[in-house]
Amino acid sequence: MFEICVESDFCAAHRLNNYLGACENLHGHNFKVEVVVRCSKLNQTYIGIDFKELKGHLKDILSALDHRYLNEIDFFSKTNPTSEMIAKYIFETLKSRIKECDLYTVSVYETPTSKATYMED
Ligand SMILES: Nc1nc2c(c(=O)[nH]1)N=C([C@H](O)[C@H](O)COP(=O)(O)OP(=O)(O)OP(=O)(O)O)CN2
Ligand SMILES: [Zn+2]
Numbered sequence: 001m002f003e004i005c006v007e008s009d010f011c012a013a014h015r016l017n018n019y020l021g022a023c024e025n026l027h028g029h030n031f032k033v034e035v036v037v038r039c040s041k042l043n044q045t046y047i048g049i050d051f052k053e054l055k056g057h058l059k060d061i062l063s064a065l066d067h068r069y070l071n072e073i074d075f076f077s078k079t080n081p082t083s084e085m086i087a088k089y090i091f092e093t094l095k096s097r098i099k100e101c102d103l104y105t106v107s108v109y110e111t112p113t114s115k116a117t118y119m120e121d
Pocket of ligand 2: 028
């Protein structure tokens with residue numbers, strides 16, 4: 001089994017409703033996103049999935065979040081744009097695009113020391 005990992009980032013604003021503290025106020029982050037896929041087979045080039053392909057899908061998905069006020073995006077309208085829910089959104093959007101490998105985890109860092117990871121049960 002092989003694990004393949006790519007990273008990307010985006011810049012966005014959010015506020016956490018019902019959060020008792022400063023994070024309830026509008027603020028922004030340079031979010032970092034880490035995607036891990038698992039492959040049991042390699043192709044004739046001994047690649048599980050091309051980093052370029054995986055990064056292309058990720059950048060495409062993140063372009064819908066970049067420089068946005070995340071609370072206005074439908075997926076978060078009844079929840080909250082926490083790192084947990086952003087990771088779930090990216091996972092669910094990315095999963096159907098990957099054919100060669102299994103999407104394993106999506107992690108979202110709000111700061112260099114804080115991240116949340118989503119994976120399927
Ligand atoms: N489990 C989660 N906890 C918190 C989230 C979250 O998405 N999931 N989000 C926040 C806030 O958005 C906040 O902006 C980030 O909090 P934190 O990492 O504590 O950021 P700080 O800049 O305040 O970090 P310090 O290291 O404490 O300076 C809060 N919690
Ligand atoms: Zn925040």
